[in-house]
Amino acid sequence: MKLLVLKKSSIIAIFFTILIIGIGSLWAYKTQHSYPTVSLGEAPETIELVTGEFKTKTADGKEIESYRWDPGTIVVEKDKKVQLVIHGVNGDAHPFHIEGTNIKGTVKKGKATVVNVTFTKEGTYRLICETHATMENNGPMIAYIVVD
Numbered sequence: 001m002k003l004l005v006l007k008k009s010s011i012i013a014i015f016f017t018i019l020i021i022g023i024g025s026l027w028a029y030k031t032q033h034s035y036p037t038v039s040l041g042e043a044p045e046t047i048e049l050v051t052g053e054f055k056t057k058t059a060d061g062k063e064i065e066s067y068r069w070d071p072g073t074i075v076v077e078k079d080k081k082v083q084l085v086i087h088g089v090n091g092d093a094h095p096f097h098i099e100g101t102n103i104k105g106t107v108k109k110g111k112a113t114v115v116n117v118t119f120t121k122e123g124t125y126r127l128i129c130e131t132h133a134t135m136e137n138n139g140p141m142i143a144y145i146v147v148d
């Protein structure tokens with residue numbers, strides 16, 4: 001029968017090796033949870049909007065209408081990936097831009113326009129339809145994106 005004989009110095013060396021690995025693992029684990037430096041495969045938050053229209057006739061038979069983004073205000077988190085899906089319901093085409101960004105596009109009837117964006121600065125950004133920006137142009141077709 002063979003006996004495994006360990007010297008006292010070997011036992012001390014093994015003990016400290018295990019201790020160091022243990023502390024290192026614990027530190028790595030804690031660090032990972034305290035300071036996430038990478039976020040892999042984070043799914044964007046999807047926010048859906050539609051183009052809507054108010055339409056009516058005045059007492060003297062005049063037709064008046066107003067195009068709108070709906071909802072008119074959305075709130076998104078700063079530094080979070082966001083996907084805006086804007087569905088064209090009323091109105092043939094709404095060319096738009098988002099103030100303070102280089103985002104622009106057109107929402108067409110029956111189609112969905114997708115905008116992927118991450119706002120890195122807090123503030124309120126206006127989503128403006130260039131055709132219907134004011135009341136005189138059958139608007140105001142402006143939505144407010146609040147980044148907090």
Ligand SMILES: [Cu+2]
Pocket residue numbers: 067091093094095129130131132141
């Ligand atoms: Cu419009």
